[in-house]
Amino acid sequence: MASNLYNKTGHLSRLIVRQDRIRIPLWLIGLTFFTLIVPPAFVSLYPSQADRNVMAETMMNPAMTAMVGPGNLENYTLGAMNTHQMLLMTALVVGLMSILLVTRHTRANEEDGRIEMIRSLPVGRLSNLNATFLVSCVTNFALALITGLGLYALGIESMGLEGSLLYGAALGATGIFFAGVTGLFAQLSESSRGTIGFSITVLIIAYLVRAIGDVSNETLSGFSPLGWVTSTEAYSSNNWWPILLLIGTSIILFILANYLNAIRDLEAGFLPSKPGRKYAAKLLQSPIGLAFRLQRTGTISWAIGLLLMGLSYGSIFGDLESFFEGNEMLVKMLASKEGYSMTEQFIPQLMIVMALLSTVPPVMAMNKLHGEEKKGRIEHLLGRAVSRTRLMASYLAISVVNGFVMLSLAALGLWGAGTAVMEEGLSLGMVYGAAIVYFPAMLVAISIAVLLIGFVPKWISFIWLYVFYSFVVLYLGGIFQFPEWVGNLSPFGHVPQLPVDEMNFVPVIILTMIAIALLIIGFVGYNKRDIES
Amino acid sequence: MSLLKVTNLTKKFGKFTALDGINIDVNEGEIYGFIGPNGAGKSTTIRVLLGILKATEGGAEIFGKDAWADAVEIHKRIAYVPGDVNLWPNLTGGEVIDLFVKLRGGNNKSKREELIKKFDLDPSKKCRTYSKGNRQKVALVAAFSSEADLYILDEPTSGLDPLMEQVFQECVMDIKKEGKSVLLSSHILSEVEKLCDRVGIIRQGKIIETGSLSELRHLTRSNLLVETKQTITSLNELQGVHDIVEKDQALSFQVDAEELDAVIKHVSQFGIVRLESAPPKLEDLFMRHYEGGKQTEAGAGGVS
Numbered sequence: 001m002a003s004n005l006y007n008k009t010g011h012l013s014r015l016i017v018r019q020d021r022i023r024i025p026l027w028l029i030g031l032t033f034f035t036l037i038v039p040p041a042f043v044s045l046y047p048s049q050a051d052r053n054v055m056a057e058t059m060m061n062p063a064m065t066a067m068v069g070p071g072n073l074e075n076y077t078l079g080a081m082n083t084h085q086m087l088l089m090t091a092l093v094v095g096l097m098s099i100l101l102v103t104r105h106t107r108a109n110e111e112d113g114r115i116e117m118i119r120s121l122p123v124g125r126l127s128n129l130n131a132t133f134l135v136s137c138v139t140n141f142a143l144a145l146i147t148g149l150g151l152y153a154l155g156i157e158s159m160g161l162e163g164s165l166l167y168g169a170a171l172g173a174t175g176i177f178f179a180g181v182t183g184l185f186a187q188l189s190e191s192s193r194g195t196i197g198f199s200i201t202v203l204i205i206a207y208l209v210r211a212i213g214d215v216s217n218e219t220l221s222g223f224s225p226l227g228w229v230t231s232t233e234a235y236s237s238n239n240w241w242p243i244l245l246l247i248g249t250s251i252i253l254f255i256l257a258n259y260l261n262a263i264r265d266l267e268a269g270f271l272p273s274k275p276g277r278k279y280a281a282k283l284l285q286s287p288i289g290l291a292f293r294l295q296r297t298g299t300i301s302w303a304i305g306l307l308l309m310g311l312s313y314g315s316i317f318g319d320l321e322s323f324f325e326g327n328e329m330l331v332k333m334l335a336s337k338e339g340y341s342m343t344e345q346f347i348p349q350l351m352i353v354m355a356l357l358s359t360v361p362p363v364m365a366m367n368k369l370h371g372e373e374k375k376g377r378i379e380h381l382l383g384r385a386v387s388r389t390r391l392m393a394s395y396l397a398i399s400v401v402n403g404f405v406m407l408s409l410a411a412l413g414l415w416g417a418g419t420a421v422m423e424e425g426l427s428l429g430m431v432y433g434a435a436i437v438y439f440p441a442m443l444v445a446i447s448i449a450v451l452l453i454g455f456v457p458k459w460i461s462f463i464w465l466y467v468f469y470s471f472v473v474l475y476l477g478g479i480f481q482f483p484e485w486v487g488n489l490s491p492f493g494h495v496p497q498l499p500v501d502e503m504n505f506v507p508v509i510i511l512t513m514i515a516i517a518l519l520i521i522g523f524v525g526y527n528k529r530d531i532e533s
Numbered sequence: 534m535s536l537l538k539v540t541n542l543t544k545k546f547g548k549f550t551a552l553d554g555i556n557i558d559v560n561e562g563e564i565y566g567f568i569g570p571n572g573a574g575k576s577t578t579i580r581v582l583l584g585i586l587k588a589t590e591g592g593a594e595i596f597g598k599d600a601w602a603d604a605v606e607i608h609k610r611i612a613y614v615p616g617d618v619n620l621w622p623n624l625t626g627g628e629v630i631d632l633f634v635k636l637r638g639g640n641n642k643s644k645r646e647e648l649i650k651k652f653d654l655d656p657s658k659k660c661r662t663y664s665k666g667n668r669q670k671v672a673l674v675a676a677f678s679s680e681a682d683l684y685i686l687d688e689p690t691s692g693l694d695p696l697m698e699q700v701f702q703e704c705v706m707d708i709k710k711e712g713k714s715v716l717l718s719s720h721i722l723s724e725v726e727k728l729c730d731r732v733g734i735i736r737q738g739k740i741i742e743t744g745s746l747s748e749l750r751h752l753t754r755s756n757l758l759v760e761t762k763q764t765i766t767s768l769n770e771l772q773g774v775h776d777i778v779e780k781d782q783a784l785s786f787q788v789d790a791e792e793l794d795a796v797i798k799h800v801s802q803f804g805i806v807r808l809e810s811a812p813p814k815l816e817d818l819f820m821r822h823y824e825g826g827k828q829t830e831a832g833a834g835g836v837s
Binding site: 275281284285286294380382383384385387531 | 619621635
């Protein structure tokens with residue numbers, strides 16, 4: 001019986017290794033590199049214990065504890081520092097690796113129908129699951145050994161053999177634990193999307209429970225596997241019991257997954273797949289609602305991305321002045337003007353990048369109209385009581401609002417982070433104005449997309465070429481010293497560079513008028529041409 | 534009264550002539566079968582009717598309005614099912630149906646539920662999980678739950694199973710009873726025969742034949758294959774027998790439906806060993822039109 005269930009597990013393991021012979025080594029190399037590069041950096045950044053104590057001082061606040069977990073701040077040796085700042089984050093990545101690897105070989109394989117073929121061969125019912133577990137355990141064991149020995153080999157005084165091995169073991173055990181979690185969800189969920197979704201949710205909840213527990217109540221952290229990871233206190237107390245706890249729980253998870261796999265049908269799950277809506281929401285029942293709904297996820301992702309970009313640009317404003325003094329290249333790119341600080345002179349340069357990047361999502365939103373046409377779904381709308389003008393206007397409205405929101409978010413992110421890190425703060429009006437002044441240029445880009453869709457939809461990619469051209473000549477123009485007309489070919493080249501330039505309404509108004517003219521022509525063309533199929 | 538009138542419609546894509554002077558008339562309360570092989574121009578004609586393609590010459594009028602200029606007005610009274618139903622993978626079938634019904638204007642919730650049940654569709658599933666047949670059901674439910682005056686159906690049953698085809702035919706009969714008109718494009722001849730009052734046949738962008746089913750009597754010819762003990766004689770002297778071909782021991786030929794009785798009586802005298810009968814295929818019809826010049830006698834009975 002047993003041999004029937006597990007027949008050819010070894011063969012399947014070799015198959016998995018063969019499929020992942022690049023993927024697994026890449027994960028291992030990446031994680032090892034990441035783990036081994038940090039301690040030497042700490043050595044050069046904080047050479048004396050006094051330096052490290054200062055660091056410990058700054059780490060001693062609830063926000064930091066919530067983020068990286070508790071640490072041995074009283075005796076903040078290099079080893080303690082490394083465990084405190086790196087272990088939890090690395091463990092998260094290891095958990096993610098296990099989730100992706102296990103899903104790939106269990107539920108995803110089953111969903112695509114490959115397991116059906118495997119199972120028609122003289123292979124045990126549980127062989128694939130256990131082959132996957134075997135490979136992920138070996139992978140994580142190798143990770144533990146390589147990182148552990150690697151850390152010891154760095155030869156840093158406070159990083160002994162036991163602590164190093166424990167550090168590696170904590171990473172490996174986390175990986176094995178999440179292999180078990182994913183193996184279990186691969187049985188419960190009917191789809192690979194669901195398996196990854198549930199497993200990552202467990203990972204995130206484990207992280208959050210630990211964050212709350214570490215700040216407020218240590219018992220709570222005891223319920224989180226990631227809380228166990230930080231309890232190892234590698235290089236300080238060197239506790240091995242959390243490793244045993246992780247491995248023990250993993251074994252229970254493995255057994256549970258095996259049991260569920262044994263009693264279920266192929267391609268079935270235990271959690272019912274969530275049925276979708278039977279009726280359309282009010283919002284969806286119009287061309288504009290549909291256009292928005294189709295792009296919702298992408299739009300939100302772009303919005304978050306641009307906000308983060310603004311934030312990260314803003315966060316460097318704190319030590320911008322000192323940064324510039326050491327970089328001749330950047331100084332060259334800035335047209336240095338008297339009477340303005342380096343930060344103020346840097347803002348227009350950032351704004352061009354942010355404006356051009358913010359132009360990408362609205363142009364994508366507009367091009368979606370043509371994408372839908374190529375996929376043969378525009379007929380559904382035009383075949384009903386929807387005029388071409390209304391259809392195109394719906395996409396245009398979404399595109400224009402999209403562009404405005406993107407530009408605003410990037411500017412607000414820049415201002416928010418900048419004002420937080422700078423001693424004297426930043427003026428919101430100045431930053432926002434410098435960004436929003438690019439809006440008419442963005443409208444021109446959108447209107448060119450409309451024009452192309454209206455007349456020559458085949459050439460729609462031209463708009464990307466144009467945006468890319470604008471980026472090259474305007475952002476890198478300072479280095480290459482292009483003649484002026486090269487930049488003037490782009491609508492973005494006519495925008496006054498606030499706050500260094502004076503505000504000039506003439507180009508802004510002209511750009512807006514050009515955009516409106518192009519839009520009108522584009523609409524006329526769209527109303528005249530055949531719809532592709 | 535003519536509800537849909539296509540006059541001398543020509544559509545060119547560059548140098549290629551997709552439609553060459555097409556004329557169609559659909560009267561009120563009539564089901565018009567629009568048949569022809571793949572690539573003959575059925576879908577192109579329908580796209581012109583919907584104002585999605587612009588006619589190169591000639592034009593189409595629906596409800597007395599121009600199909601291109603007054604597209605939106607016309608579409609308020611039209612329900613359309615495309616032959617290749619492409620849907621948004623991340624919306625559910627139910628959401629798509631609601632969207633389609635709403636975009637046309639008007640709403641009929643009870644009919645929607647009834648049709649979903651009839652077509653055995655799960656509206657809570659995402660369109661990416663639907664098969665071709667299920668996507669077609671979504672379009673059909675959306676179309677039939679609209680209170681339209683003209684239904685334009687472009688090969689609506691190509692992905693349906695026989696049971697669902699039956700349901701579809703019932704739905705068409707229902708709307709016919711309500712006095713609505715249908716333009717049904719298809720290449721399933723039996724379906725057209727069952728449902729349609731009048732038929733237009735298109736080939737290479739030209740309407741090659743049009744008329745009521747009784748006018749196109751030859752559409753209802755059966756193909757017979759008969760093997761007899763003795764050689765059949767004087768078969769070609771009988772009325773309504775066409776395309777006699779000798780195959781080994783057997784004879785294959787076509788018989789007009791109303792002459793079938795007489796022909797079988799004649800043939801049975803020779804001692805039937807094997808008798809196979811098949812409905813006429815659309816290809817046969819086209820073949821006859823190709824060979825019309827050579828075999829006038831055997832071939833084109835109903836061709837004017």
